[in-house]
Amino acid sequence: MAKAGRERMAKYYPLIILALVALLGYSVYMYQTAKPFNFGDGGGGPTSRKEQAEELLGLSGDYTTSQVKTAFREKSRGVHPDRNKSPEAQAEFIKLTEAKEFLLSQL
Structure with missing residues (x-):
């Protein structure tokens, strides 16, 4: 059988x-x-990925590793998934994290 x-x-x-x-x-x-993640909304803002990440974190010109980390902490405080459970906040936190990682990799 x-x-x-x-x-x-x-x-x-x-x-x-x-x-x-x-x-x-x-x-x-x-x-x-697959296309790389785009930080911007396509509304005529920054053109390069670096400029998009800098704008998202509020950085400009020359900056150090500690300045990038500090800017990330300040911007992400209100949208961290442990504090804010909304999907929009989680998406914003992901964008901020990717921007931070990208800028740190460029230093």
Whole structure:
């Protein structure tokens, strides 16, 4: 009886393999076509990612690592997920975090 069940399943193996290959191909396609996160709203503001991150954190000119961290702490205090559970606040916190990480990686 178990052998008959295995034989019945065996006819579906090519279909299962085809589905897995298609899923892998789709995953690769989605990874390659993903666009980087855009901090701005597209309203004619800053043009470069660095300028967008600086504007979001309220920085300009030359700044140090500690200034970036301080600006992040000040801006993110009210939108931290532990203090504010709204989806908008969480999205803003993510933007601020990404801006901080980007600017720190540029120093």
